[in-house]
Amino acid sequence: MPQLILQPGKERSLFRRHPWIFAGSVARLDGRARPGDTVDVVAANGRPLARAAWSPQSQIRARVWTFDPEETVDDAFFKRRVAAAVARREAIPGLAGQDGLRLIHGESDGLPGVIADRYGDTVVVQLTAAGSDKWRKAIVGGLHKATGCARIYERSDSEVRKLEGLAPVTGWLFGEASGTPLSIVEHGVRMNVDVVGGHKTGFYLDQRDNRLLTRELAAGRSTLNCFCYTGGFSLQALAGGAASVLSIDSSGPALASAAGNLALNPQLDAARAEWREADVFTELRALRADGRRFDLVILDPPKFAPSAAHAERAARAYKDINVLGFRLLNPGGLLMTYSCSGGIGLELFQDIVAGAAVDAARDARILRRLAAAPDHPVALHFGEGEYLKGLLVQAD
Numbered sequence: 001m002p003q004l005i006l007q008p009g010k011e012r013s014l015f016r017r018h019p020w021i022f023a024g025s026v027a028r029l030d031g032r033a034r035p036g037d038t039v040d041v042v043a044a045n046g047r048p049l050a051r052a053a054w055s056p057q058s059q060i061r062a063r064v065w066t067f068d069p070e071e072t073v074d075d076a077f078f079k080r081r082v083a084a085a086v087a088r089r090e091a092i093p094g095l096a097g098q099d100g101l102r103l104i105h106g107e108s109d110g111l112p113g114v115i116a117d118r119y120g121d122t123v124v125v126q127l128t129a130a131g132s133d134k135w136r137k138a139i140v141g142g143l144h145k146a147t148g149c150a151r152i153y154e155r156s157d158s159e160v161r162k163l164e165g166l167a168p169v170t171g172w173l174f175g176e177a178s179g180t181p182l183s184i185v186e187h188g189v190r191m192n193v194d195v196v197g198g199h200k201t202g203f204y205l206d207q208r209d210n211r212l213l214t215r216e217l218a219a220g221r222s223t224l225n226c227f228c229y230t231g232g233f234s235l236q237a238l239a240g241g242a243a244s245v246l247s248i249d250s251s252g253p254a255l256a257s258a259a260g261n262l263a264l265n266p267q268l269d270a271a272r273a274e275w276r277e278a279d280v281f282t283e284l285r286a287l288r289a290d291g292r293r294f295d296l297v298i299l300d301p302p303k304f305a306p307s308a309a310h311a312e313r314a315a316r317a318y319k320d321i322n323v324l325g326f327r328l329l330n331p332g333g334l335l336m337t338y339s340c341s342g343g344i345g346l347e348l349f350q351d352i353v354a355g356a357a358v359d360a361a362r363d364a365r366i367l368r369r370l371a372a373a374p375d376h377p378v379a380l381h382f383g384e385g386e387y388l389k390g391l392l393v394q395a396d
Helices: 075-090 130-134 136-147 205-217 232-239 252-263 280-289 308-327 346-359
Strands: 003-006 020-022 026-030 038-042 048-054 060-066 100-105 114-119 122-127 151-156 169-174 183-186 189-192 222-226 244-249 273-277 294-299 329-339 364-371 389-395
Touching: 003 048, 038 060, 048 130, 075 100, 075 136, 100 136, 100 205, 114 136, 122 136, 130 136, 136 151, 136 169, 189 232, 189 252, 205 232, 205 294, 205 329, 205 364, 205 389, 222 232, 222 280, 232 244, 232 252, 232 294, 244 252, 244 280, 252 273, 280 308, 294 308, 308 329, 308 346, 329 364, 346 364, 346 389
Parallel strands: 003 038, 122 151, 222 244, 222 294, 244 273, 294 329
Antiparallel strands: 003 026, 020 060, 038 048, 048 060, 100 114, 114 122, 151 169, 183 189, 329 389, 364 389
């Protein structure tokens, strides 16, 4: 097997069980390896450390499959890892009976570059790294065996594949599309899921618990949902008895889907919902100029900082949107604000929101820190996995 020899001292991160090996840590590769091939990772002094997937075009030059340098990486290895990830979800009581569920969460499940989400009897898999791409057949076979799903769809079309030198891949891997729209029920609310053309794998499963919290907070409150996409937060606010819900998104098709999702739920009062197609930043300034105020403001913007290199520019955007959010809050109002940018850590995000409150001349306090649902675990040795962070803030 080819050997990836590390620079002196660069083995320390592997002793801490961090699964990424960056280009600057590599001294050389002894032997020949194609993208995705398994290589033995060896310290400068010759000590075997791990086995990893080689990715010569990425700055993350290798991703560790196993920290046991003697463990065989083969089809059986991936089927065991997939089965273990699925079993972990089954052991969490709060996830029992969920129609929509993340089954594999990349590095935190010991499967770098693998995302798998289940929507009813359909599993959507996303392979984002050279190693996971190479082992596609074993991973998909493991998913089918562990879940008994009727169909598996691949959504390997994220931008990160370009960094690995991989072309986008989409299509049915097992089974085929059913003749009816795919939908899930989340906390009593039915939502359609577009696994072919929707964001991510079709839906934002990571916000499941935060949508439930929105439902619990919304009773009697005028609510503003920004970057609403297909209306997940909006519909939960209506289910919780919100006095009104104004939902804003720049995508007309997303808003059409949101309105369609509302129609799937006749128990919700559609007269309390308004959908508005607009640039969120522009529209919030217009709302402020019109003197509008809200009791609950939800800010769930897209990823402004895909990496730390974009953090400074993204920080300005996050601050701008949070200043606008604070200015639209009634006294005693609640702000639910999020960042899904991996390049923005929790401490920095809190500093940004605090600065926004100062600029908006509002005193405020954190009531709760918010994170992804438990089917999106974060390995203790892989802090980068904690991409979603949020704050529930009350302003005077």
